Amino acid sequence: MSQDILKAGVIGWPISHSLSPRLHGFWLDQLSIHGRYDAVPVVPEDLASFVRSLPENGFQGVNVTVPHKEAVMDHCDKIDDLALRIGAVNTLIVDDQGLILGSNTDHYGFKQNLLASGEIAAGPKERAAVVIGAGGASRAICTALEELGFPKIHLLNRTVSRAQSVARDLGGPILPGPLSDLPALLPDIGLLVNTSSLGMKGQDPLHVDLSDLPMECLVTDIVYNPLMTDLLRQARERGNKVVDGLGMLLYQAVPGFEAWFRPMEKPMVTDALRKYVLAGIA
Missing domain, CATH: 3.40.50.10860 (Leucine Dehydrogenase, chain A, domain 1)
Known part of the structure; x- marks a missing residue:
């Protein structure tokens, strides 16, 4: 052409x-x-x-x-x-x-943003990942996390049937569950990802208590307006590494x-x- x-x-x-x-x-x-x-x-x-x-x-x-x-x-x-x-x-x-x-x-963008941050490397991981939200973006992100080597990907959503649908469609190490499972999972994870619109400008905040999150756990959010969401701010203030969603x-x-x-x-x-x-x- x-x-x-x-x-x-x-x-x-x-x-x-x-x-x-x-x-x-x-x-x-x-x-x-x-x-x-x-x-x-x-x-x-x-x-x-x-x-x-x-x-x-x-x-x-x-x-x-x-x-x-x-x-x-x-x-x-x-x-x-x-x-x-x-x-x-x-x-x-x-x-x-x-x-x-x-x-x-979107798959490439999420994966490359994590790798470029220097806070995570490609290859097998010891700890699981938690993904909050089962909307369209979660499908690309779960696929990227599988490629990055996470042995388990806990996909949590307020409507569990949506998480179950994503897990069924994608297969692999994706474990669907309700958002209420998050507190019990926090102590054993290496990555926490928010793929929902919670925390975005004009949306409801994402209420998460990070008290039991390991200090070596990386926290990222695909929301970039605001750039530093409440989730990222809370994680950073307690000493966790964070990666914002703009990348x-x-x-x-x-x-x-x-x-x-x-x-x-x-x-x-x-x-x-x-x-x-x-x-x-x-």
Whole structure:
């Protein structure tokens, strides 16, 4: 596909709050690429027509956010195995034949954020992980934790049936349970992850007593507004290492940017990028 301006974007409903245009715009400027990345509002009933028209409208591809990550799978020509297992697609790539390829880079973003922090290494772990929340993000995160070598992944949710559904779909070392199981599990875990919206700006707080958490346990939250959630603040104040959620957003963007804009240099997640993107949070 030949065109003067390489075009990509992010689709969702609503979408005006997205930080992705700011993020990708930073790399486009930094790497001197003649391209653009726009936030495109797409209502659910227009999803199919919009996705199928990506090639003719000159798109190299798009990111996909709520509420379309699962529904968009019906409109892809090909979906990679990882995204099929997770059951969600957040990145579409239009190939040279005009076919639409679906993948999931949330998995990569979460995993890479932990590894880049230096607080966790790849390979077998002695202690289990606890994941709070059984929404869409939890599927990608549980898969990443399995790859990182956690022997058990306790998936806790207020509605246990949702956690059971995720565990059944993914298989592997995922053990579903109610959120009320958390206090009993805390003393024996090596990682605590919040994948729910609790603690996000405008949402209810996440009430967790970390008194029995091992000091060597790492705590992370996929929420990045606020950057230091109550969970992370409480963990840090008691001496645990923490990893904020902004890095997941930044790292998940790398594979898509590389596929759409084909830069000569790999886009890097740097302190300058973090500060620039954070400045866009209202």
